[in-house]
Amino acid sequence: MSWKITVLAPRDVVQAALIAHEDVFDWDGDIVIAGSEIAEDRPDDWQLEAWFDRKPTAADRAAIAALFVDGMPKPVVEKLPETDWVTLSQAGVEPIREGPFHVHTPDYAPLEEPGVRDFVIPASLAFGTGQHATTAGCLAMLAHMKAQGVIVRSLADIGTGTGLLAFAGLYLWPHARALASDIDAVCGPVMALNADTNHVPLGDGPGKLAMVIAAGTDHPLIRASAPFDLLIANILAGPLVELAPDFADSVVPGGSVLLSGLLTTQEPAVRAAYARAGLRLAARLTRGDWSVLWLRRRSHGRIRASAVGKLPEWSRRW
Incomplete structure (x- = not known):
């Protein structure tokens, strides 16, 4: 994966987005998402991360934004080194x-x-x-x-x-x-x-x-x-x-x-x-x-x- 979108939000917001993702039947299988704590000592501060093997398009960003019912917090879009994100x-x-x-x-x-x-x-x-x-x-x-x-x-x-x-x-x-x-x-x-x-x-x-x-x-x-x-x-x-x-x-x-x-x-x-x-x-x-x-x-x-x-x-x- 060479690009990533990161969204910082409270735990319940990220969890709701993950649940919404499961209900999207036509989700693009090339977009891999996950939610996690930012740090062990901050259990209520989470991040939703989405990985892409291409530069995210406007449609890609819209798909991520649609997972947040009350509006998506400002995302961070970054290009990653050419590596396997799971292995890393x-x-x-x-x-x-x-x-x-x-x-x-x-x-x-x-x-x-x-x-x-x-x-x-x-x-x-x-x-x-x-x-x-x-x-x-x-x-x-x-x-x-x-x-x-x-x-x-x-x-x-x-x-x-x-x-x-x-x-x-x-x-x-x-x-x-x-x-x-x-x-x-x-x-x-x-x-x-x-x-x-x-x-x-x-x-x-x-x-x-x-x-x-x-x-x-x-x-x-x-x-x-x-x-x-x-x-x-x-x-x-x-x-x-x-x-x-x-x-x-x-x-x-x-x-x-x-x-x-x-x-x-x-x-x-x-x-x-x-x-x-x-x-x-x-x-x-x-x-x-x-x-x-x-x-x-x-x-x-x-x-x-x-x-x-x-x-x-x-x-x-x-």
Whole structure:
């Protein structure tokens, strides 16, 4: 990306713009946007950033401005060095610990502690190094599910990015059949390289991971492999709502769906969509402004929801 537009605004204003972005069906896929705190000690001061591979046109600026209902604050438009913004933003990030997992870039050494699974995830074009609160929260929830006695013989990670959550699932349930997919073709070689680096066997069978490029569950291998005991989707609230019926049909009765990528303000809409599809909340946790939800498909028994209060809070904010 060679150009960027930055808009400084209060947190609620930026979050509202991000939600508005999800409702734009004809959004230009070449414009990548994100919202974040300006600094950890200023939690209410946020920025919305939009990256372009071209100089922003008047139409591009209008598209960003339209996300702000009460008018967009004055934007800052700048040309960036010719580099990959995702890699740059993730380079040199500190390792994290979540449950039994230690996730780090190649710049850091593994912990090599008993009971700790090290994952080396280089900064890359694919989302999911573990540094984002949603990815880290999913790692924590997976560990909680394992501790609660959840049995997984088959799992799918939809929107896998780097493959990290699928790798984590296979570590916790090493005899499961696993499948990882993403809509973005760039994730294919990234997932394969990360699997090789982390000694995750690829293929179709117990203890192995198959990888496909697909939108949602729209792939012959996903359909043939379903229903799963566990489906993971760390994407965005809009697609989560839209895919609720498909995800519900893709898990066994009593099976689990792990969702993230949604703001806490978006949680009611997401939970309502999955309730209509026959899933009920088993547990939830929040990391800053983000929610992580463990849902289960109805079987003959009743599911009792709980908060995962003992899980450590995410100490860094995106």
